[in-house]
Amino acid sequence: MSQATFGDDELFGEAANEMREDVESSLAAGWDALPAADDVWETDADNVLGVLNGLNSALDVGDAEDHLRDAKKWFTMGERADAFEDADDLEAEIADLEEAIEDISEASEQVSDLTSTIPTLRGTLEDSGVDDADDEGDDEADEADE
Template identity: 85%
Template structure:
């Protein structure tokens, strides 16, 4: 069938299918760009700071935000053009991916805060331990 025989409805239907495929493809790529569960859960670090640094690196969403943006862009275009017969599944998956990215970003922010706090806390506790040791030495001298 030549392109000249396609009616407007046929072309619109074809474009709508391609738009849906673009949204679905962007969503798949978005999910694939998220960190793997094992990368977030498992560690080889020797100390807390190493664990936090490894976790912070693992909590990188990569290109997931870009893929989500593409999915939302094509979804919005399709919705406004009334191109989708049923778009509830796409809308739900977009929301799920967006929520996942937000959760990962929030976790990354919390880990970053801990990464900067833990060394200072260790230093404070080490100083407090040194002060206690000094006080213990002074008490021993006073008893002599």
């Protein structure tokens, strides 16, 4: 009977290691799915709307949420089974990834709001004649220089 118990313990230990590897793998895939810092920072757009559209596209978390969900699923299962000797590092990394996804999603929402607001603002300013008043001031300054 002791060999059967040893076999069960060995199998449980192996399963626990595989569960940890699954969590770690899902976390790594989640981080990899996030946008690169340069994609969020750099742009080659010609105007504000182009910048905002590019930024909004760059702020896509991709499959990171799915990978986070898998990591949390396996982590929860491992915790409930008391399979992890020390899981503080996994728990901290799950929290970090979750926070990063939330930050990126919030930024995306803010950029989306601006993307819809800026054209309206431009239209309002064009309709108000603000550009025309600036152009007249420029023309008067040009005439004074001559």
